[in-house]
Amino acid sequence: MGKYTDDSLGLHTDLYQINMAETYWEDDLHNRKAVFEIFFRKMPFGNGYAVFAGLERMIEYLNEFKFTKSDLDYLKEEVGYGDDFIEYLSTMKFTGTIRSMREGELVFANEPLVRIEATLAEAQIIETALLNIVNFQTLIATKASRIKQVIGDGQVAMEFGTRRAQEIDAAVWGARAAYIGGFEATSNVLAGKLFGVPVSGTHAHSLVQAYKDEYTAFHKYARRHKDCVFLVDTYDTLKSGVPTAIKVAKELGDKINFVAIRLDSGDLAYLSKEARKMLDEAGFTDTKIVASNDLDEYTIINLKQQGAKIDSWGIGTKLITAYDQPALGAVYKLVAIEDDNGELVDTIKISGNPEKVTTPGLKKIYRIINVRNKKSEGDYIAMEDENPQDEKRLKMFHPIHTFISKYVTNFEAKELHHDIFVNGKLVYEVPTAKEIQQYTKENMAVLWDEYKRSLNPAEYPVDLSQKCWDNKMENIEEVKRRVEEMGKGEDQTLQQ
Numbered sequence: 375m376g377k378y379t380d381d382s383l384g385l386h387t388d389l390y391q392i393n394m395a396e397t398y399w400e401d402d403l404h405n406r407k408a409v410f411e412i413f414f415r416k417m418p419f420g421n422g423y424a425v426f427a428g429l430e431r432m433i434e435y436l437n438e439f440k441f442t443k444s445d446l447d448y449l450k451e452e453v454g455y456g457d458d459f460i461e462y463l464s465t466m467k468f469t470g471t472i473r474s475m476r477e478g479e480l481v482f483a484n485e486p487l488v489r490i491e492a493t494l495a496e497a498q499i500i501e502t503a504l505l506n507i508v509n510f511q512t513l514i515a516t517k518a519s520r521i522k523q524v525i526g527d528g529q530v531a532m533e534f535g536t537r538r539a540q541e542i543d544a545a546v547w548g549a550r551a552a553y554i555g556g557f558e559a560t561s562n563v564l565a566g567k568l569f570g571v572p573v574s575g576t577h578a579h580s581l582v583q584a585y586k587d588e589y590t591a592f593h594k595y596a597r598r599h600k601d602c603v604f605l606v607d608t609y610d611t612l613k614s615g616v617p618t619a620i621k622v623a624k625e626l627g628d629k630i631n632f633v634a635i636r637l638d639s640g641d642l643a644y645l646s647k648e649a650r651k652m653l654d655e656a657g658f659t660d661t662k663i664v665a666s667n668d669l670d671e672y673t674i675i676n677l678k679q680q681g682a683k684i685d686s687w688g689i690g691t692k693l694i695t696a697y698d699q700p701a702l703g704a705v706y707k708l709v710a711i712e713d714d715n716g717e718l719v720d721t722i723k724i725s726g727n728p729e730k731v732t733t734p735g736l737k738k739i740y741r742i743i744n745v746r747n748k749k750s751e752g753d754y755i756a757m758e759d760e761n762p763q764d765e766k767r768l769k770m771f772h773p774i775h776t777f778i779s780k781y782v783t784n785f786e787a788k789e790l791h792h793d794i795f796v797n798g799k800l801v802y803e804v805p806t807a808k809e810i811q812q813y814t815k816e817n818m819a820v821l822w823d824e825y826k827r828s829l830n831p832a833e834y835p836v837d838l839s840q841k842c843w844d845n846k847m848e849n850i851e852e853v854k855r856r857v858e859e860m861g862k863g864e865d866q867t868l869q870q
């Protein structure tokens with residue numbers, strides 16, 4: 375470790391954010407109000423929905439946000455910022471307003487997950503950490519939900535990934551995200567302590583290797599563990615592991631609960647079926663079978679198709695590293711900024727790709743729930759001053775292919791963003807991980823099954839209100855006009 379050590383996360387940002395803050399500060403723009411939104415553009419894993427996670431850590435980060443003495447010393451001595459700018463940074467804390475989805479909310483591409491209103495300099499400096507948090511946790515919660523969907527409600531999903539995770543934070547917060555996504559437990563004990571995620575675990579091959587034989591290992595293990603799960607594949611699953619587990623369980627009788635055996639290699643379908651027969655024949659019909667070994671939603675579907683007799687699933691690497699899609703790709707875009715007159719004005723980012731053009735202005739986001747069947751008709755992004763609940767017949771249309779449209783009547787417009795910070799003050803009571811998991815489950819019930827299947831799900835509508843769409847078009851036209859004027863070669867003069 376170098377000489378500037380403390381546990382501050384103040385500098386957990388990209389250098390360019392501080393450079394921009396310096397430019398704004400030099401130009402006296404740093405205190406202008408700016409509004410940014412976090413959103414992602416493409417559904418991860420080709421899934422029909424994503425599960426929002428990361429808010430609790432965002433809150434922790436923003437509550438603590440400041441530059442410590444060692445942060446400032448480093449910026450001054452090693453990066454070379456001037457004393458006057460360092461002086462300004464030394465007073466910085468988060469003074470803004472945040473509206474966000476709740477953790478466990480089902481979220482979709484191109485809708486704002488979080489809205490940040492803060493001074494331009496603050497909003498810029500916190501961007502990197504907020505994206506870092508939301509990108510990872512939402513990705514893992516979504517992957518977990520996807521895996522849990524194929525496992526089903528009657529069976530148990532356990533998160534086993536810590537050893538393969540991208541370092542410590544990813545393991546601990548990933549375990550929490552997996553729980554939010556629907557996993558029943560984690561092997562990570564710290565996640566149990568910090569967040570109340572239920573912990574569970576079996577034993578490793580090393581226990582058997584240490585005692586050389588399974589018989590001794592299982593007996594010794596059982597001395598301190600009334601609820602026993604024996605790992606049966608260290609030498610030979612069917613010839614040695616399962617018979618030995620049965621023998622030990624019979625010898626110990628009701629001194630233990632022979633809860634399960636665990637299979638961790640070989641043909642899991644075949645071995646589980648054979649092991650099931652052996653357990654049943656020995657009278658252990660309640661003893662479950664746990665499987666692990668590089669599992670994900672695809673192998674699980676396949677194992678189920680083969681009639682595997684597996685009751686609980688331990689999933690590590692492919693979940694915690696989001697193996698098949700390691701990034702969510704959420705972005706942070708400026709949608710409005712205060713002008714010279716103190717008015718908030720819209721900003722837009724244009725792209726040749728219509729899907730990448732941002733939606734300007736202050737907006738609210740609603741889930742339109744059909745009152746008759748309690749299912750969602752889609753999400754609806756409206757301007758701040760609109761309330762879709764006032765409409766008798768709500769027109770919902772695709773924001774790019776506008777001819778795709780429908781009218782919805784008899785609906786409830788549920789607002790999805792909640793106040794988290796107001797002018798720097800935390801106003802949100804953070805739910806427990808257990809409450810969040812329950813909230814995810816309730817949300818899943820609102821979604822038609824067509825959005826929940828793991829392969830080629832239907833595309834969930836995320837629509838703009840007419841006013842929001844018109845406003846976007848006006849902003850596009852305005853930018854086009856400005857670009858054309860500049861193209862005519864009018865002299866640009868720098869305003870001092």
Ligand SMILES: Nc1ncnc2c1ncn2[C@@H]1O[C@H](COP(=O)(O)OP(=O)(O)OP(=O)(O)O)[C@@H](O)[C@H]1O
Pocket residue numbers: 638639640641642643644666667668669673676677680
């Ligand atoms: N019946 C099955 N159908 C489909 N996939 C399976 C089946 N049984 C196991 N698998 C999966 O196949 C892969 C097997 O990997 P691998 O060959 O490395 O494991 P192994 O044979 O158990 O050997 P090791 O002892 O090195 O773990 C794992 O991802 C496992 O989950």
Ligand SMILES: O=P(O)(O)OC[C@H]1O[C@H](OP(=O)(O)OP(=O)(O)O)[C@H](O)[C@@H]1O
Pocket residue numbers: 534535537538577578579580638666667668669688689690691692
């Ligand atoms: O396969 P994953 O989905 O990543 O799940 C976690 C894996 O971690 C353990 O193996 P490891 O070889 O690390 O240790 P072991 O000696 O206990 O088998 C466990 O037995 C699983 O196979």
Ligand SMILES: O=C(O)c1cccnc1
Pocket residue numbers: 534535561574575576577636666688690
């Ligand atoms: O408890 C287990 O069986 C376990 C925990 C972590 C990784 N693999 C297995």
